[in-house]
Amino acid sequence: MTENLKIRKLGAHQSIKDGYVQALNRIKKIGGNCLQIFSSSPRGWSTSFKINPQEIKTFLSLKKELRAEPIYFHASYLINLADSGKIGHLSKISLINELCLAEKMEIRGSIVHLGSYKGESSQEKMKILIKNIKEVLEKTPKTTLFIIENAGTKKIGQKLEEITQIIDCLDNPRVRVCLDTCHLFSSGVRFEKASDLDDFLKKLDNLDLLERLECWHFNDSKDEFNSGKDRHENIGQGKIGLEEFKIILNHPKTKNFPFIIETPGFSDEGPDKENLDILKSLVD
Numbered sequence: 001m002t003e004n005l006k007i008r009k010l011g012a013h014q015s016i017k018d019g020y021v022q023a024l025n026r027i028k029k030i031g032g033n034c035l036q037i038f039s040s041s042p043r044g045w046s047t048s049f050k051i052n053p054q055e056i057k058t059f060l061s062l063k064k065e066l067r068a069e070p071i072y073f074h075a076s077y078l079i080n081l082a083d084s085g086k087i088g089h090l091s092k093i094s095l096i097n098e099l100c101l102a103e104k105m106e107i108r109g110s111i112v113h114l115g116s117y118k119g120e121s122s123q124e125k126m127k128i129l130i131k132n133i134k135e136v137l138e139k140t141p142k143t144t145l146f147i148i149e150n151a152g153t154k155k156i157g158q159k160l161e162e163i164t165q166i167i168d169c170l171d172n173p174r175v176r177v178c179l180d181t182c183h184l185f186s187s188g189v190r191f192e193k194a195s196d197l198d199d200f201l202k203k204l205d206n207l208d209l210l211e212r213l214e215c216w217h218f219n220d221s222k223d224e225f226n227s228g229k230d231r232h233e234n235i236g237q238g239k240i241g242l243e244e245f246k247i248i249l250n251h252p253k254t255k256n257f258p259f260i261i262e263t264p265g266f267s268d269e270g271p272d273k274e275n276l277d278i279l280k281s282l283v284d
Helices: 003-007 020-030 053-066 086-104 123-138 160-170 181-186 194-206 242-250 273-282
Strands: 009-013 034-037 071-074 109-112 145-149 175-180 213-218 258-261
Touching: 009 020, 009 273, 020 034, 020 053, 020 273, 034 258, 071 086, 086 109, 086 123, 109 213, 123 145, 123 160, 145 160, 145 213, 160 175, 175 181, 181 213, 181 242, 194 242, 213 242, 242 273, 258 273
Parallel strands: 009 034, 009 258, 034 071, 071 109, 109 145, 145 175, 175 213, 213 258
Antiparallel strands: none
16 A cells, blocks of 8 residues: 555445455555445345355455455435335335445445435425435444435435435434535535635534535536536546645545545546546645
């Protein structure tokens, strides 16, 4: 590991093609020390897992050897926990299975896009959302985390105040937050100066979200500031600018969080070494 990585948690989302163990080998190859993976296809439902116990044993052994920590699952893109029908049911089953697997693999938890109200929010729709999340929490290991990711478009969790409202209703210490830089930028939040981040952290604290913050997704944006669009770009190739990433990486209140890239890659093959090397160069 490089000297920078000894004092920073910098990682990437990596493919599970050919198995979970190969995702660990991939993160090692690109120079990361933390990791995000899907538990199965992100375009499908994780309704059951048939995993050879030996694969889990090998995964845990290599995870320890590489000191790859933390590792997160990213939940399926199909999930909508505000749905009262089939999609909501499948969303719950998928997350329950995923978090049960997370405990076996010593994976910290699942990063989740909550879904959409399919129109205007209402008390009734909020009740469905809260009920569904509570069921997931009740039926999954207490050692695992349910991590809400902020949305970049008009979906549940685009506004930080809404995330606070959801967390207050759930009243469970296992519920945490992941902040995505592209999604924040899309929603009208940016950090051109260190004081901008100071102000943002004060807002998080006032909303009781700072203590819930678990990790960051580091992604540049293909679209303009406050666009309401969520399209990731490679670090330094988008509209956000390297200085903003540098400010977050080196701020005393944020520098020790895990930073995970979900960038398209400079060869369009997904998060890569070049993106991580750029981030490492920004560490003071």
